[in-house]
Amino acid sequence: MAPPMILGIESATSRVGCALGDAAGVLAARESAQPRRHAESLAPQIAEILNECGLRASAIEVIAVDVGPGLYTGLRVGITTAITMAHALDAVMVPVTSLELVARRAADAHADAGAADERAADAGAADTRAADERAADAGAADAGAADERAADERAADAGAADTRAAGRAWERIDAVVDARRGELFHAAFTPAGGWLSEPAVVDPRVLAETLCRTAARTLLVGDGAGVYREVFARAGFDAEQRVVHPSAETLVELAAAAVAAGEVVNADSVRPMYLRGPDAQPIATAVPRGREG
């Protein structure tokens, strides 16, 4: 039996994207960096990748979705699309957090860079030029799947190579996703992508101070690192900061592993990870009941 076809839907940040693939890899992907266009972009993107693969929607057996934490507007579009499609298709689902996606992408880049470094070291050419070339290669590979991917992310992937080249290794990955209103969503991971802390809402200044005091060599990833670049710099946290957005391709890769491990869920159980209340408190007073419709 062919491995199940997986649709990944990613909308937790200002970007929106989707990817189609299976255990063998990603077949097609789209990503749009145009801010606040989630509702307009996602459905056409899905139609395009299905078309590109010559598939009908009914071929989709698994839907993986980024459940946040992230920006509500995007999550609302992505998760509604994912659960509605899953329900109509009778597909199973793999919910993944945005923080895990970001950390995983950094961890993968880290591992790739490490392998590349060993080859480079064998050849006796572990210099900055080698890192630049790897950056270019990584960029070309990405571009095939998602044209709009920002150059800063290619630089970020290459950054791990720089660090390896300098003889350092990350001991921990901290993922931060912009939560607006002066806050960040945060979780810490092992270099391999395992959870070290629960997802939480944090003040960037407090996180910056905590990171400064941490003995472990820490890689900071996620769009929140870019948004609060100056806050982290001012606190003296000078590890290279990386802008890495969660990606639908990573989502498909993680989902393929989850399917293999039997870790799939029903669409009814998939909900956004809000972490914050809705900015309003129920009133205490009794209210009349009984209005119809």
Place this chain on the structure above:
Amino acid sequence: MVESGSVVRSSIVSSQVELHARYGGVVPEVAGRAHLDLIVPVVSAAVAEAGLEAEDIDAVAATHGPGLVGALLVGVSAAKSLALVWDVPFVAVNHLEAHLYAAFLEEPDLKMPMVVLLVSGGHTILVVMEDHLRYRVLGATLDDAAGEAFDKVARFMGLGYPGGPVIDRLSGEGDPDAVAFPRAMANDGWNFSFSGVKTAVVNHVRKNPEVSAADVAASFQEAVVDVLVDKARRAARELGAEAICLAGGVAANSRLRSRTAQVCEADGISAVIPSRAMCTDNAAMVAAVGWQRLGADGPSPLTAGADPSLQLPVALQLPVV
């Protein structure tokens, strides 16, 4: 689920009134979260109750505005997803236009031209409908919507949320002539203004703390209904309309319904007063417009987004009054 634009096979409404009452009104983020939780169960129930299979569905329509953006995004995203999966057209519908079509679900052969009074918590609009999808906005509220005035007065008087039904019920025990609240712009053009009557109620209750709440409610309701009905009646006369039609949540108000029936009978025209379920927000009216628009304009593109401030499209070929 609506067949051929007018036969309602099922209509499921998951009202969030109880939820919003807990917050004393609609909180956009609370509404958005609830929509996401309810969208799949509501769609499933609509398909099941209609006794249909997915293969029987020929198009999917959803409101894309006006309204709360968080709520609109859920509906639009779900509709486009279903259109993708079922491989059928998607139709983006104007919520206000949907209200105009609610009456046709109960009386498909309504005669036009028809004056439609669309009154809800967010809108107070006087429309003349010349033919299907051909209509013109005569006037609208310049400040508060009629339903908003009901909510604000009810909140001020400590009657709770939503204000419309509470005031309607309480008015039954009061004297509509007890207090002469202002009838703003009653004989002046086609627009409305309801902030003055709301302020007058507040001032009156502050000056007369012992006043009967039922009398205030009945007098306030009478002032609002007077303006709405008088203006619709005048429009029907001037335009030679065959009927006055009520639409929107405030059209569930019993005084507005009885007064509209009275003036239409006196003037020898039809009063089109949909059931209360058809006046309040429902998806059957969205499907009805979806069918009309699909026939007239074809499918909407999948790139359609939510438009929180969408207005009624205006047919320009009608004569100017």
